[in-house]
Amino acid sequence: MEVVILTIIIIFVVVIVLIEVMIYMFLRKKFQAIDTIRDSASKLDGTVSTIQTLSGNLFKQIDGLTKLQSELKLNFQSFYDMLIMKPSVKGRVGEGIVKFILSSFPEKLWKEQYKISGSGIVDFAIFMPPDDRILPMDAKFSLPEGIIERVLEEGEIVFLNKEQRKKANTLVIKRMREVTKYINPLEGTMDFALIFIPDSVYLALTNETLGELQSNRVIPVNTSGLISTLFLIERQYISIRISKAVDRLEDIKFTMESQFSKISIILRKAETQGENSNKNITNAIHQLKSAENKILESFGLLEE
Structure with missing residues (x-):
């Protein structure tokens, strides 16, 4: 009788271990998806930072062009004045x-x-x-x-x-x-x-x-x-x-759209993986409970 009980316990432990392994694998996939999201978010932060820097440089360049045009007008007037005077x-x-x-x-x-x-x-x-x-x-x-x-x-x-x-x-x-x-x-x-x-x-x-x-x-x-x-x-x-500044602005716009599109795809995929992981964990728990009941039932130990 002790051997039978020991065997049951061993089988029960093995089943639990297997179920835990399954749960671990599902959880690992879920956390990998979370890591993917974090990595994507980190990349997005870097992209946004780069875009902000490029935008700042672009506006500085345009501002410089405006100043250059203003200076040119003043210099042109100086030419005219000097040539008229002398x-x-x-x-x-x-x-x-x-x-x-x-x-x-x-x-x-x-x-x-x-x-x-x-x-x-x-x-x-x-x-x-x-x-x-x-x-x-x-x-x-x-x-x-x-x-x-x-x-x-x-x-x-x-x-x-x-x-x-x-x-x-x-x-x-x-x-x-x-x-x-x-x-x-x-x-x-x-x-x-x-x-x-x-x-x-x-x-x-x-x-x-x-x-x-x-x-x-x-x-x-x-x-x-x-x-x-x-x-x-x-x-x-x-x-x-x-023209080059405008082209650069278009490149920045395209980069932003591309990066946000990639992030959206990753987030949707991660969300789907998370939902599937939750379903798999729930099923695993149900299977574990079912296996436990069957083992107890086979030995007449299942409580009514």
């Missing part, structure tokens, strides 16, 4: 006025004394958006004093006579031949170059000279022409930066 600046200054104008534009747009491989050092290099190809610009054209053979007085406006205009055109063509060497697309330049010419000389250029310059892909610019050209380049530069 007309001699238009005719007397070559590299000086070019550098002055360029200095009020973003530094990323230009370099002074820039070396072009295989072509030498150009006075100024303008980097054209969007791929930063080099637009060479020469500013070494002879000053008006070299044409009129006297020193200009402060504020003096120069009007060239016929002989002086002829000399000016000859000098421009001569300088143009020096400038063409900077046109080297294989080394990253545009297929044309700029030559800065003082206003008084620019007004003296003939159609023949302009045609010669065009055929050699050298574009003459005076003070207002240079300001206008740079202004348009700077506008394009800002437009590209704004």
